[in-house]
Amino acid sequence: MARIVPFAAIALITVGIWALGLARLDLLTPDDLRAWRRLAALRGFATPAGRLERVAGAVPLLRRLQDELDLHRQLAIAGWSESPSGYLLRVVFVSLLSVAVFLALLAVGLVESGTWPAPPALALLVGALVFVLQIAWLRSSARTRQQQSDRTLGDMMMLVAIMTDGRGLQLEDAIRILSRCTDHQSLQSIVDGRAWQRLIRPSHQNTIELYRLIAIEYGIPLFSVVADAAANANVGMSERETYTRVAAAVYQDRLAAARFQAARAKTLVTVPVAMMLLPLLLLIGAPIFATISGGLGLG
Amino acid sequence: MTPLAAVAQLPVLLVIGVIVMLSAACAACAAILDLDLARLRPARERRIPLLEREKDMAAGLGWPWQRWLALRLSFIALGLVVAWLTGVTLLWLIGPVTGAVGLRFALAGRAASRRLRMERAFLGQLRNLRDRMAVSNQSLDTALQELGRNPGPDLGHVLAPLARGGSTIANIVEMGVRARSPIVEQAAAVLIWARSRSTDFLIQTIDTVLVPVGEAELAIQEESMVTLAQQRAVTFAMSSLIVVMLAIALSVDTLRAYYQSFSGQVVLVIVALLFAGLVVLLGLIVRPQSWTRWNLQRLADEQERLGG
Numbered sequence: 001m002a003r004i005v006p007f008a009a010i011a012l013i014t015v016g017i018w019a020l021g022l023a024r025l026d027l028l029t030p031d032d033l034r035a036w037r038r039l040a041a042l043r044g045f046a047t048p049a050g051r052l053e054r055v056a057g058a059v060p061l062l063r064r065l066q067d068e069l070d071l072h073r074q075l076a077i078a079g080w081s082e083s084p085s086g087y088l089l090r091v092v093f094v095s096l097l098s099v100a101v102f103l104a105l106l107a108v109g110l111v112e113s114g115t116w117p118a119p120p121a122l123a124l125l126v127g128a129l130v131f132v133l134q135i136a137w138l139r140s141s142a143r144t145r146q147q148q149s150d151r152t153l154g155d156m157m158m159l160v161a162i163m164t165d166g167r168g169l170q171l172e173d174a175i176r177i178l179s180r181c182t183d184h185q186s187l188q189s190i191v192d193g194r195a196w197q198r199l200i201r202p203s204h205q206n207t208i209e210l211y212r213l214i215a216i217e218y219g220i221p222l223f224s225v226v227a228d229a230a231a232n233a234n235v236g237m238s239e240r241e242t243y244t245r246v247a248a249a250v251y252q253d254r255l256a257a258a259r260f261q262a263a264r265a266k267t268l269v270t271v272p273v274a275m276m277l278l279p280l281l282l283l284i285g286a287p288i289f290a291t292i293s294g295g296l297g298l299g
Numbered sequence: 300m301t302p303l304a305a306v307a308q309l310p311v312l313l314v315i316g317v318i319v320m321l322s323a324a325c326a327a328c329a330a331i332l333d334l335d336l337a338r339l340r341p342a343r344e345r346r347i348p349l350l351e352r353e354k355d356m357a358a359g360l361g362w363p364w365q366r367w368l369a370l371r372l373s374f375i376a377l378g379l380v381v382a383w384l385t386g387v388t389l390l391w392l393i394g395p396v397t398g399a400v401g402l403r404f405a406l407a408g409r410a411a412s413r414r415l416r417m418e419r420a421f422l423g424q425l426r427n428l429r430d431r432m433a434v435s436n437q438s439l440d441t442a443l444q445e446l447g448r449n450p451g452p453d454l455g456h457v458l459a460p461l462a463r464g465g466s467t468i469a470n471i472v473e474m475g476v477r478a479r480s481p482i483v484e485q486a487a488a489v490l491i492w493a494r495s496r497s498t499d500f501l502i503q504t505i506d507t508v509l510v511p512v513g514e515a516e517l518a519i520q521e522e523s524m525v526t527l528a529q530q531r532a533v534t535f536a537m538s539s540l541i542v543v544m545l546a547i548a549l550s551v552d553t554l555r556a557y558y559q560s561f562s563g564q565v566v567l568v569i570v571a572l573l574f575a576g577l578v579v580l581l582g583l584i585v586r587p588q589s590w591t592r593w594n595l596q597r598l599a600d601e602q603e604r605l606g607g
């Protein structure tokens with residue numbers, strides 16, 4: 001009986017999480033209401049929180065976890081469309097699922113050999129590991145998107161200079177058009193897909209203000225530099241000259257970074273070279289050790 | 300009793316019921332995990348990053364990408380053949396992996412230096428283009444055609460489309476696609492957007508934007524090349540060291556006997572994994588900078604949409 005209790009508890013928890021997940025899908029919501037909510041979400045308006053989200057918001061532990069993990073901001077930067085509560089629910093669900101799968105595997109081992117192949121408590125460790133990995137994945141996605149956006153914005157400044165000066169396009173339009181023509185969608189989803197509305201209230205006066213807010217909220221400092229350049233262009237400086245100067249500054253920065261990296265690499269490569277001793281010692285030492293231990297009757 | 304025979308003896312309803320339950324569970328999992336099945340299907344314009352990298356490498360070497368892929372596959376096959384001929388179990392794994400990674404690694408330096416040479420030559424041709432427009436009073440289209448006819452040794456394949464007639468924009472796009480170089484793509488993008496302006500505007504653009512920024516980009520590429528060369532030199536040194544040590548170890552009878560045993564094979568696997576880990580660590584320490592790649596066809600379409 002005592003051996004069944006943990007399985008029964010885990011099964012109950014899994015079913016509970018499952019039921020909560022199904023409730024989150026709003027299966028009972030009328031179609032027209034769902035359509036209105038979808039339209040509101042597409043236009044960037046706030047939609048009323050679901051029952052589950054209200055519950056998650058009311059539980060102090062979950063609220064604190066969301067705040068600590070900075071989930072709202074991280075999800076917006078990573079460009080993942082879930083709400084923090086929904087994401088947290090999914091992470092918990094996947095962690096519990098991995099615990100259940102691991103326990104099931106252990107149970108198969110128990111049936112086959114009569115003893116636990118590994119301590120059942122290890123399942124909790126697996127669950128915790130899966131939880132941490134999912135959070136790390138989100139943070140890594142957010143960082144990648146920041147870096148890609150920053151790089152693309154820098155690379156497009158030369159073209160922005162031509163498009164604003166030669167073709168008379170507004171800065172915002174030029175950046176939006178160019179963001180659609182790159183090999184990834186990181187920047188496009190922010191400036192063209194209006195993803196910025198997830199972190200910034202649409203109360204800014206102009207593009208310069210918007211770009212400064214994006215720089216702060218999304219952690220992409222180049223937006224701030226572009227905003228400063230746009231402010232200069234607004235007071236009469238040539239747009240081509242201004243944005244070309246930004247492009248040149250970006251490449252000077254990258255050149256400095258590349259030189260620094262090349263210089264640092266000269267020192268850092270000594271680490272793997274020194275560590276190369278390990279496989280070499282192993283290659284020579286393993287047979288010698290085997291011979292000695294065989295001679296002493298240890299092998 | 301085979302598993303198939305055991306399944307065949309089960310009642311049909313039970314099997315169908317289990318399949319329905321599993322399908323329903325998968326659908327519920329997909330719904331809870333918020334999987335958008337439509338997005339899992341590859342979009343029409345989506346590029347496969349692995350294939351794009353192979354195409355970049357082939358372009359760096361100046362080969363058609365089909366030839367490069369065929370060569371890589373034949374080296375993987377060669378690794379398998381070596382494993383089959385020697386009969387060493389471990390080589391069934393190490394052989395194809397070495398064939399796949401080794402060839403790319405061996406030719407990466409050559410591809411990078413060739414690409415750099417091409418980019419340097421391209422900047423020279425940009426100055427040439429400027430002089431043709433400023434001194435010889437040629438239009439952009441005529442000057443580009445002239446460049447296509449006299450491309451120089453490193454740019455023959457890249458500038459060839461410019462020599463053809465037809466749409467200049469399409470030819471510029473084709474030039475960028477062939478080059479697969481961020482510097483050439485940037486310049487092509489500028490030419491696409493600036494083409495319909497006056498000749499003075501174009502000359503000024505080349506003088507004040509394209510050439511200075513292109514030189515800065517080239518300097519970054521050169522620094523990256525230095526980094527890449529360091530990485531390759533150290534990896535070659537490490538590989539040589541381990542091969543020499545292995546050869547010495549295998550030339551001694553007692554050591555060779557040990558490495559033919561099971562525990563010896565395990566040690567060899569560990570050594571190979573450690574070596575691979577160190578090479579990966581080296582790659583992480585000296586990682587060259589990446590660039591934004593432009594979809595020139597889309598850029599040309601956007602330009603067309605705004606009135607050419």
